Amino acid sequence: MSEKINIKLKINGVFVTLEVLAHQNLLRALRDNYYWDVKCGCEVGECGTCTVLLDGQAVKSCTVLAAACDGHEIWTDKGLGLSTKLTARIQDAFVECGSVQCGFCTPGMVVAATDYLKNGGKPDRTAIREAISGNLCRCTGYVKIVDAIYKVAKDIEEGLL
Amino acid sequence: MKEFGYKNATTITEALTLLDGQNARVVAGGTNVLPYIRSGKYTDCRLINIRDIKDLNFIKEDSDRITIGACVTISQLKKSKLILEFVPALHQAACVFADPTICNTATVGGNLASASPAADTAPALLVHDAIVFIKSLNSSRSVPLSEFFKAPGTTVLQRNELITHIEISKQKNSGFIKLGMRKSMSISIVTAASSVTLNDAGIISSCKIALGAVAPTPIRAAHTERFLLSKKPDDDTLSALIKATNLDISPIDDIRASADYRREVTPVMVKRAIKLALYEHC
Ligand SMILES: Cc1cc2nc3c(=O)[nH]c(=O)nc-3n(C[C@H](O)[C@H](O)[C@H](O)COP(=O)(O)OP(=O)(O)OC[C@H]3O[C@@H](n4cnc5c(N)ncnc54)[C@H](O)[C@@H]3O)c2cc1C
Ligand code: FES
Numbered sequence: 414m415s416e417k418i419n420i421k422l423k424i425n426g427v428f429v430t431l432e433v434l435a436h437q438n439l440l441r442a443l444r445d446n447y448y449w450d451v452k453c454g455c456e457v458g459e460c461g462t463c464t465v466l467l468d469g470q471a472v473k474s475c476t477v478l479a480a481a482c483d484g485h486e487i488w489t490d491k492g493l494g495l496s497t498k499l500t501a502r503i504q505d506a507f508v509e510c511g512s513v514q515c516g517f518c519t520p521g522m523v524v525a526a527t528d529y530l531k532n533g534g535k536p537d538r539t540a541i542r543e544a545i546s547g548n549l550c551r552c553t554g555y556v557k558i559v560d561a562i563y564k565v566a567k568d569i570e571e572g573l574l
Numbered sequence: 575m576k577e578f579g580y581k582n583a584t585t586i587t588e589a590l591t592l593l594d595g596q597n598a599r600v601v602a603g604g605t606n607v608l609p610y611i612r613s614g615k616y617t618d619c620r621l622i623n624i625r626d627i628k629d630l631n632f633i634k635e636d637s638d639r640i641t642i643g644a645c646v647t648i649s650q651l652k653k654s655k656l657i658l659e660f661v662p663a664l665h666q667a668a669c670v671f672a673d674p675t676i677c678n679t680a681t682v683g684g685n686l687a688s689a690s691p692a693a694d695t696a697p698a699l700l701v702h703d704a705i706v707f708i709k710s711l712n713s714s715r716s717v718p719l720s721e722f723f724k725a726p727g728t729t730v731l732q733r734n735e736l737i738t739h740i741e742i743s744k745q746k747n748s749g750f751i752k753l754g755m756r757k758s759m760s761i762s763i764v765t766a767a768s769s770v771t772l773n774d775a776g777i778i779s780s781c782k783i784a785l786g787a788v789a790p791t792p793i794r795a796a797h798t799e800r801f802l803l804s805k806k807p808d809d810d811t812l813s814a815l816i817k818a819t820n821l822d823i824s825p826i827d828d829i830r831a832s833a834d835y836r837r838e839v840t841p842v843m844v845k846r847a848i849k850l851a852l853y854e855h856c
């Protein structure tokens with residue numbers, strides 16, 4: 414058995430202590446502790462559905478060592494949606510624009526979109542596509558996802574958010 | 575059953591002590607290590623996290639050199655004004671690296687230590703004469719990047735050694751281009767980097783060309799460089815590269831492309847990398 418490590422970190426604004434295995438990825442550690450909004454797809458960094466914010470930056474949680482998150486801060490799609498206006502607005506826009514079909518890619522898409530928009534991302538379809546280029550969607554064909562992010566970017570530009 | 579241990583290192587000395595004589599492996603961003611653990615390539619070792627070591631995370635300049643800490647992420651390279659101005663090839667490589675979320679964790683030290691023939695930072699660093707600074711508990715050494723890679727996945731690094739930083743020379747005329755299966759999230763089919771200086775008559779007075787994914791390691795293209803020296807970088811010269819470039823490379827067939835295709839397309843990539851270095855477009 415791998416060594417067990419206790420890590421203290423902040424998840425969705427709350428300080429928690431988790432017991433993780435030395436080799437475990439952050440994705441498994443989160444899901445084992447009931448953060449089920451973080452989805453597991455490929456587990457090798459290719460699909461992006463496991464995307465979370467680590468110290469404010471979007472990362473693929475399956476390629477991050479859980480133990481190395483000791484002392485750091487994580488936000489997931491659900492936590493962000495419940496506590497930030499920006500992500501709540503992105504989630505609404507996904508619903509309004511029909512950007513969710515099976516929904517499996519959605520949490521990762523929303524976190525990647527949050528990272529893009531909170532760093533001043535513009536309503537620019539090419540740049541939006543680049544921002545979500547590590548997130549695969551097998552249902553929508555991406556157009557409606559780009560529409561949703563574009564819509565929020567436009568709202569921000571017009572001072573509506 | 576997986577049997578790993580874990581330690582967090584907060585200083586370089588602590589990391590080196592943990593690596594010394596132990597069955598240990600460094601983890602920086604983890605974008606390669608976590609897939610290695612999953613696939614069983616890494617088994618039963620102690621993982622040493624170096625991502626929180628502040629002394630490995632900096633970008634500094636002096637009169638003619640830039641120094642980059644091993645744990646600088648690809649995103650940091652992309653955003654750095656110093657890199658944009660003085661190491662344009664590396665900026666361009668960072669811009670086409672994986673996708674933004676991988677770039678937020680992947681480090682330049684990890685990219686070099688993994689020694690993939692397709693490592694995207696390598697050709698860019700090679701044309702800027704990169705030197706890799708390496709430490710172990712009892713010694714330190716520096717190795718030119720051109721001598722750092724040994725074979726696919728193999729470098730001169732020993733298990734107890736750590737890359738601390740990379741030093742490169744400033745050069746405003748450099749360029750990098752990547753050919754992949756798609757624009758993002760792709761492992762390179764061919765990459766080319768160049769750094770070119772012209773004299774007053776518009777003749778190439780110095781030139782460095784490096785290539786990725788067309789040999790067992792990223793390489794400097796010596797024949798191509800010799801061919802270009804003292805010539806004008808016009809269309810005739812750039813179209814005549816093929817022979818020289820094909821002497822430099824030894825491509826293989828893999829799932830991304832055939833060796834024949836790589837032979838056809840590499841000279842075109844070299845041509846574009848040179849145009850990028852000189853005119854900022856290709
Ligand atoms: C989905 C995906 C897409 C990718 N796309 C690209 C791409 O487009 N281009 C590309 O070049 N690569 C790509 N990669 C590969 C990988 O992301 C890069 O090579 C990355 O730079 C590795 O850095 P890291 O910090 O994550 O390394 P880690 O995974 O932490 O480490 C990798 C190796 O380097 C060693 N190591 C790390 N730091 C040091 C150090 N300072 N001293 C000594 N040894 C060290 C580790 O022990 C390990 O063997 C991709 C990977 C994934 C999963
Ligand atoms: S599960 Fe992490 S990228 Fe696919």
Ligand code: FES
Nearest residue numbers: 515518550551552
């Ligand atoms: S909605 Fe099904 S994968 Fe995107």
